[in-house]
Amino acid sequence: MSKLFSIKEDRSLYPEKNVEGKIDVDLSSHKYLKMWHGPQHPGITGNMSLEITLLGDEVMDCETHVGYLHRGFEKLMERRKYIQCFPLVCRVAVPEPDFNEYCFAAAMEELAGIEVPETAQWLRTLVLEMGRLSSYLMWIGGQSGAFGQGIVGQWSNYMRDSILDRFEELTGGRIYHMYIIPGGVRGLLPDGFKDRMEENLKFIESMMKDIDRVMFNNAVFKKRSVGMGIIEKEWVTKFGITGPNARSTGIPMDVRKDYPYLMYPKLDFEPVTAQYSDIYNRADVRRRDLLMSVDLIRQIMAKMPEKGEIRAETPNVLHWKVPAGQTYKRAECTRGEYGYFMVSDGSEYPRRINVRGPSYTHAVALLEKMIINCNLSDIAGLMVSLHTYPPEIER
Amino acid sequence: MGKINDILSPFTAWKHVVNEPLSVKEPLKREGADRYRGFHKNEIDKCIGCGTCEEICQNAAIDMVPVEGKETKDGDSGLRPKIDYGRCCWCALCVDICTTGSLSMSNEFKWIDENPDNFRFVPGAENKPWDDKEKGWKKPDYHLYNPERVEMHELKPEERDKSFIEIIHGYSKEQALLEADRCVACGICTATCPAHMGIPEYIKAIRNDDLEEGLRILYDTNPLPEICGRICTHKCETVCSVGHLGDPISIRWLKRYIADQNPSDKYKEILGTENIEKNGKKVAIIGSGPAGLSAAHYLSLMGYSCTIFEKLPQAGGMMRYGIPEYRLPYESLDKDINYIQSLGTEFRYNTTVGKDITIEQLHEKFDAVFAGTGLHLGRSTRIPGTDHADVYQAVDLLRDIVLGNEVPVKEKIVVIGGGNVAMDITRSLARLQNQKYGKVQIITTSLESEDIMPADREEIVEGREEMAQIIPGWGPVSIKIEDGKIKGLNVVKCLSVFDEERRFNPKFDDNQTNFFEADMIVESIGQGMDLSYISDKTKENLKLDPRGRIIVDEYFRSSIDWLFVGGDIIQGPDVIHGIANGHKAAIGIDNFINNQNK
Numbered sequence: 001m002s003k004l005f006s007i008k009e010d011r012s013l014y015p016e017k018n019v020e021g022k023i024d025v026d027l028s029s030h031k032y033l034k035m036w037h038g039p040q041h042p043g044i045t046g047n048m049s050l051e052i053t054l055l056g057d058e059v060m061d062c063e064t065h066v067g068y069l070h071r072g073f074e075k076l077m078e079r080r081k082y083i084q085c086f087p088l089v090c091r092v093a094v095p096e097p098d099f100n101e102y103c104f105a106a107a108m109e110e111l112a113g114i115e116v117p118e119t120a121q122w123l124r125t126l127v128l129e130m131g132r133l134s135s136y137l138m139w140i141g142g143q144s145g146a147f148g149q150g151i152v153g154q155w156s157n158y159m160r161d162s163i164l165d166r167f168e169e170l171t172g173g174r175i176y177h178m179y180i181i182p183g184g185v186r187g188l189l190p191d192g193f194k195d196r197m198e199e200n201l202k203f204i205e206s207m208m209k210d211i212d213r214v215m216f217n218n219a220v221f222k223k224r225s226v227g228m229g230i231i232e233k234e235w236v237t238k239f240g241i242t243g244p245n246a247r248s249t250g251i252p253m254d255v256r257k258d259y260p261y262l263m264y265p266k267l268d269f270e271p272v273t274a275q276y277s278d279i280y281n282r283a284d285v286r287r288r289d290l291l292m293s294v295d296l297i298r299q300i301m302a303k304m305p306e307k308g309e310i311r312a313e314t315p316n317v318l319h320w321k322v323p324a325g326q327t328y329k330r331a332e333c334t335r336g337e338y339g340y341f342m343v344s345d346g347s348e349y350p351r352r353i354n355v356r357g358p359s360y361t362h363a364v365a366l367l368e369k370m371i372i373n374c375n376l377s378d379i380a381g382l383m384v385s386l387h388t389y390p391p392e393i394e395r
Numbered sequence: 396m397g398k399i400n401d402i403l404s405p406f407t408a409w410k411h412v413v414n415e416p417l418s419v420k421e422p423l424k425r426e427g428a429d430r431y432r433g434f435h436k437n438e439i440d441k442c443i444g445c446g447t448c449e450e451i452c453q454n455a456a457i458d459m460v461p462v463e464g465k466e467t468k469d470g471d472s473g474l475r476p477k478i479d480y481g482r483c484c485w486c487a488l489c490v491d492i493c494t495t496g497s498l499s500m501s502n503e504f505k506w507i508d509e510n511p512d513n514f515r516f517v518p519g520a521e522n523k524p525w526d527d528k529e530k531g532w533k534k535p536d537y538h539l540y541n542p543e544r545v546e547m548h549e550l551k552p553e554e555r556d557k558s559f560i561e562i563i564h565g566y567s568k569e570q571a572l573l574e575a576d577r578c579v580a581c582g583i584c585t586a587t588c589p590a591h592m593g594i595p596e597y598i599k600a601i602r603n604d605d606l607e608e609g610l611r612i613l614y615d616t617n618p619l620p621e622i623c624g625r626i627c628t629h630k631c632e633t634v635c636s637v638g639h640l641g642d643p644i645s646i647r648w649l650k651r652y653i654a655d656q657n658p659s660d661k662y663k664e665i666l667g668t669e670n671i672e673k674n675g676k677k678v679a680i681i682g683s684g685p686a687g688l689s690a691a692h693y694l695s696l697m698g699y700s701c702t703i704f705e706k707l708p709q710a711g712g713m714m715r716y717g718i719p720e721y722r723l724p725y726e727s728l729d730k731d732i733n734y735i736q737s738l739g740t741e742f743r744y745n746t747t748v749g750k751d752i753t754i755e756q757l758h759e760k761f762d763a764v765f766a767g768t769g770l771h772l773g774r775s776t777r778i779p780g781t782d783h784a785d786v787y788q789a790v791d792l793l794r795d796i797v798l799g800n801e802v803p804v805k806e807k808i809v810v811i812g813g814g815n816v817a818m819d820i821t822r823s824l825a826r827l828q829n830q831k832y833g834k835v836q837i838i839t840t841s842l843e844s845e846d847i848m849p850a851d852r853e854e855i856v857e858g859r860e861e862m863a864q865i866i867p868g869w870g871p872v873s874i875k876i877e878d879g880k881i882k883g884l885n886v887v888k889c890l891s892v893f894d895e896e897r898r899f900n901p902k903f904d905d906n907q908t909n910f911f912e913a914d915m916i917v918e919s920i921g922q923g924m925d926l927s928y929i930s931d932k933t934k935e936n937l938k939l940d941p942r943g944r945i946i947v948d949e950y951f952r953s954s955i956d957w958l959f960v961g962g963d964i965i966q967g968p969d970v971i972h973g974i975a976n977g978h979k980a981a982i983g984i985d986n987f988i989n990n991q992n993k
Contacts, residue, residue, distance in 0.1 A: 083539070084453030087486030151408055158417045169428035172532050178432075178486045186491075186535060187430060214408045219401040311537035316576045317492070318450060318540065319602060 014055065021372075023060050025053050032060065037379055039068045045142065045383050046390035048363065050371070057376040064364045070394040077353045082108060082182065083317035085350065090176045092355055093392040095138050098131035099333040100355070101180035103340035106261070106329040107353075108182045111322045111344050112314070119308030120184035125263040126300045127171070127179055128331065129293050133204070134163040135334040136290040139387050143283050144215045146380035147224050152215050155207055162200040169193065182320075184311030194301050201294050208291060216284065225279035229370055229382045233277075239369075240361045243336025245386060248277035248285040255332035267299050279385040286334070286387070319348050335359055335387050357392025364393065427502035432485045432532045434503050435478050439465070439519035441497035444472035445581035445636040448489035448498055451539075456482035457489060462520040469587045470634030480514040487532045492539045494579060494636035500532040501525035542641020545574040547648060552860035557829045559720040562857065563625070563648070568604075571652040575601040577637060578644050584631035589966075590616045590975040594631055594646055601649055607665045609653035614666050617650075617974055618692035618735060619685055619714075621727040624651025626718055627971050628815075628851075659730050668738060674698035676988050679761040681748045681928065684712025685970045686767030686962025688735055689977025690984070695738035697985050702741045702761070704748050708798070710736075712769050713963070714970065716794040717816065719823045749928030758957055762991075763984045765951075766929075767962035767973060770922035776811060780874025781918065785881050789820035789919030796823055804831050805915035809884045811871050812919030813841025816968075818854035820919055825863045835862040838911045842889045842901050844868040866911075870903050874916055883912040924964040933958075950983025951976055959984055 015023040025032050038049035047068035053061035073092055077085045089104040090097030102124055109116060116124075137160035141153030164174040169190050171179035179186050215221055233249045235241060246253045254271035256264045272288040274281040314320065324346035330339040336358030343352040367386060374382055419425055427433055439462070449457040459474035467473035476489070476498065490498050498518070503525035508514065516523070525531075548564040555562050566574060580595035588594065593612045600609035613620040627647050635643030663669045676699050680687045683705040691701040709715055710732050714723060736742060748754055757764050773788025775781050785805065789812065795802050804827045810817055821839045828835050839858070841848055845867045848855065858865055869886035876882065888907035894900040926945075929937065938946045938954040944965065945953050951961040961976030963969070 080453050083451065083488065087453055087484050087488060165428075168431060170430075172428070172430040172432040172487065173485065176484070176486075184537065186537075190429065210408065210411075213404040215405075217401050217404040219398065220405075222401060313538075313541065316540035316579070318447070318579055319576070319599075321602075 048390040062371045096135040099338040105182045107342035117309035122304035123185045133293045142384045183314040228279045231277040244285045248274040248282045359388035362386045363388035431502035432487045435518040437519035438497040444474035454482040477517045495639040501528040502531040544642035556861045587634045589972045592616045619731045620654035621731045677761045679757040679764045681766040682768040683710035685973035686977040689974040691740040693981035706747045765959040769963045772923040774921045786916045808837045809913035810839040810917045813848040817919035818850045838864045840869045951980040
């Protein structure tokens, strides 16, 4: 059967690559088609675009274009007092804002020498795991949708909404939580929160079984993802790849383990890895990471204290002068290592804040390399499999 | 097998066909969570318009605007926050930092309106459907600024009850920095301070550890910071926005910190007053109290040569002869006065205007005259027995203590009065009793009940710590005298002091009586002015109001064009008012003299 439908590829007509690994494109030859993929394309993860050169339906060359979402947060923060940056940072990565809040607060607290109360640290850990869960649920819809399975997106959106409901009752906001305030957090768990959360987690677990059957045990999905978009192990250090993209190559790289923060040392978990990194394995690593997140939320809710101080005493936030110095605080988000580099000159305003969004490495340099010889119809699936969020590229 | 399974298993999704849809069917009816950060609410009567919400808002979504029915007054700017929902990012930091707790957010998040302008409104002033909603984001338990005051070290009662050593130690640098950090810099204090001192600015100078800048800001509006830093009536602290949900900022003690930390020999260099050009004009000032000193200071800066005529042997007026040393040590007083003297002001002590020199002579010799003669005549209750020799006036006794005259101290003393002067004489006499008899037997009684006693709270507390009995709420009826000796004071219960129109009209319950044993009575129910230094001839041209006070314009100029009058005799007993009057009068005198020369 398979022989009947297979088409023998004749690659003799394909252009030779030059020493830089690129082809010399002569558009006047009418062999090539140059087209823009995005920024208003449903297969693009957010507002960025790819300028691709096609030969037939195969990508010969690609240049990524970012800047559609540039809001200049890093610069804005230099003109705002520290506390005024707090409502700003969550906007750096829209679908997963909590890691910004945490890294910003942790950097400030380290420079100012503030000890965060234990209850607040537990709540921070909880919120970060909830953020991870909702972010993966958003990704899984995109990954399956990119290969034509709309149903998974519909299910996962509902699951994500149920987590957003929990965010809403805990933090007061659904998308921008503004919960991890420098010094601590802004509220204890509401009454009955754990029960409602457990209900959501059970629902998510049962739906994930359905998603297993519909997406991961699906011939179409396997056909299009297995062996597609492979990340070589040696690229990890070369490109600075982190997170599930790196873990799927077999390297157990996880900030939660490598640079323990918050209450992660008290939680029982192992980084999820795979043997080699193609689209399918990366998706599977994320699926298992998602389920681990469900488990971690349960562990946190079981271990955390019910009551306690939620915010350390800080100087008056209206004129909080953070002692001069610099620090880099990191956390493991769904895309990899998220980090804030903060420099203080001892004034009321941050001198420089630099955000390390993992999408910067994954969506620009790595994608440009991986996309060559990719079929036009697989570009969306490939991009989503790198799990990139353009807002964190552009800060 | 696996491959067939991969083809079949996706079809299991069909089982959901029989399930109910999960989506929210009527999203517009969905209620926000209990903590949801929705549209703002503001309890407009509780709000004081401090503008801290506007200050913290990083989007500049909040403007403080005047609203109908809210007037600017002490402790209330009259402004209320107007929120622009085109800018608001719903972070609720405005709610978290609100100094009064008036601002909150409802859990309402749906609002449909075709006019975009409607999305800018003043919560509380414009009625909205969510105004009665209970749920939403409330001011949390944690604090974005410290609501608790940094404790001030002071002498313990047993260390101070026999001596006149200063009680308050003053802040150390660390304490001052912590206290200064609490300020939200709203400026409600500046508006209320009679001298409109740049309070948030000098507190900022403390935070920046730039005490020289702090001193410059102090001297912009107040030439007596050492004094005010100790005994000012601190109206600023009464209205301090942080005081609504915590302790007000110790503005007075922070001022003292700046003044204490700057050495007096550097004042001229710091304040840039080393070379003041004289303009050749002369101003006479009667009385060296706060008003006179303030006028002398600001006139000296303008180049005038000032001469202060003081009846008593030293300068300071009531600040020296009325306020006990344990509250205001003489070296602090002298630091401020010596600086003003160093600017070229001449002091003529033991010179009584009206006796040693007439006011007409002053007019002839000087270009203008400023009188800040204060209230030095004690008022009497005039109850039966007050003509007895052992009934004294508090101001007279306080003056005698400073002058070193012999002060009569009996074993049992009753003080009538509930103001700060009454507390001063109570605590001074308690110290003297302790020195003489080794124990304190002094009762201080006032018409006012404890909650409305005009004395500062700490004075009452500290007085009690020093073993004085302070028994408020009794009205004096008569002094019991037997064999020519005072036995005590008969009093009746006082039910209320003021009538509904806030006029002094005490009501008594004659059935409830009491008797306070004493062999000496001190009256301290207020002071009157002595205008005898103004000759009858000059008085003819002087306009007085029905209550006998001199009528002045906004620059404290009386109906006689060369005579300016300020201080206690115009605005009642208060140092900071005197300072403000003196400053304003200095400007008035400058205008008057300049206009005269044209």
